[in-house]
Amino acid sequence: MTVRLLHTADWQIGKLFGQFEPDQAALLAEARFKAVERLAALASEEALDLVLVAGDVFDAQGVADRTIHRLFNALAGFSGRWVMLPGNHDAALSESVWTRAARLHAIPDKVSLCLAPEPLLLEELGVAILPAPLTQRNTFDDLSEWFVSAETPPGMLRIGLAHGSVRGILAEAIDSANPIAAGRAEQAALDYLALGDWHGSRQVDARSWYSGTPESDRFRANQSGQALLVELTEPRALPTVRPLRTGRHRWRSEALTLQVPSDIEQALQRIAGFSTDEVVQLSLSGQTDLAGHRRLRKAIGQAEGRVHSLLSDFSALRLEPTADDIDALQADGYLGEVIDELRSQQQGGQGEVAREALTLLAGILDERRRDTGSGSKAGSDAESCMESKAASKANTTGAL
Known part of the structure; x- marks a missing residue:
């Protein structure tokens, strides 16, 4: 059993780029839709089984209806399963961009939204997704803690999906919202932990990675503009992770x-x-x-x-x-x-x-x-x- 997936995050569709002239800002905003289209094409070309989006699909709750429709239309190039997690910019509030997308009937059947902390079982792939959706913009509780006690069917791959800051990475004096415990993958017997929030690709440990944003949006040398191709062969085997360049700018x-x-x-x-x-x-x-x-x-x-x-x-x-x-x-x-x-x-x-x-x-x-x-x-x-x-x-x- 081998599962090949694409790990991505922090699309921040609808970002305004107010520091630039209006025409330049519009082009940068458009580039984010193009990045999603490239992700879909890449997943199709590589014949992948699954795409995981670890939060911040949208930049804000109040994006236009047209933006919501355009985002989900940008997924057309990959017919496989998409799994999306709310992050701090698009948290799963009682009334949110996600509830609006549902009312607009914009969400394709191939998209699974993880709006609650409960296992998502993809039996045809032999995969159990354990999500930690944010239900508010900032929390100081570790929403991934439930992974440790979560039960999943024997023989299924356990994949965590979370959005926040892994403890111990930031400077000690910095209080970070949306914390995630260091070593969470091992504690919860995860085969892979797909993380979002950092805009650059970064390996946390052997099983835990930040994918970064697929299209750079900041002046930092942090390995942004990438997605991660992940291969999982069997439960408890170490994943193979390969960064793929996706950004244009x-x-x-x-x-x-x-x-x-x-x-x-x-x-x-x-x-x-x-x-x-x-x-x-x-x-x-x-x-x-x-x-x-x-x-x-x-x-x-x-x-x-x-x-x-x-x-x-x-x-x-x-x-x-x-x-x-x-x-x-x-x-x-x-x-x-x-x-x-x-x-x-x-x-x-x-x-x-x-x-x-x-x-x-x-x-x-x-x-x-x-x-x-x-x-x-x-x-x-x-x-x-x-x-x-x-x-x-x-x-x-x-x-x-």
Whole structure:
């Protein structure tokens, strides 16, 4: 008797991705449906017996009816049995996304929902599923404890299905909701324990694994974007577990520090290396002159049109205009006098304040010069706005 199954979790269908622009967020949300379709195709190609989903099928209880229908339609590529467990995002409340799905008649016959802590016997496969469904978002009781005393027919494989944090993995100072005892698989004589909640694949012990989410959704190097192909040959034999790549998008976090001119060249090379299916979080720190700043902005603009999504953070990057930068701004009249005054004051007791004011003003004037050069109405509107900002800042620095 050999049972081959796919272990997956944390689909979080309906996730909003509010940190991204609306069009990018919509594509990331769509990618989660595509990931489920890939799981179904994979299960069919591998001729698997079963797919286990260890919680957080949905990201929230209030997802749209259309989202519910789309999710269950995405399962069409695999005709075998799907077993789903409520997690903390889609807990089995008295009124939940699951009860709504039932009223919508959206749940196919091939899907078994584990809404209560009782064995699910799949006699045709020789498998007994012991589920620990969450009936509220957070609990501090171990809902898998009943596995230990659960009776199942002799000769059937015992598979636990739970969603939460195995004790002893997180730092001692962290109180983790939805705990699961370490060693639960051995204590309950489980042949395999399929876990959800962690978004990266991770082996807990010889019989217990987190599958992670099938489509990455965070900037962490935690082996996400995978599912687990599990083979069980007979009761009490150790399972064979093989991670399978399922995710399309790679989430990548880059932190670039700029100090000397050569750092700009290296940063531009890194940015040019961002690829089509990547979701990138880019933070820049250190300092650069106006020319370097313009080159960075241009490279990032080009990358935004190439990668799937890009979040850039310039807040820790200081703009340090050179004397040539200032001369090139061609500020005359009142603003020219302000720039000259600020340049002279950088050497005095208020040098830091003067430098910050000069940097801000130089950046405003440089942006105004580029907008004006475009000859567009937007450039003209920007020029008027920049003049106002510059004059306000100049008045503020008059107290130096």
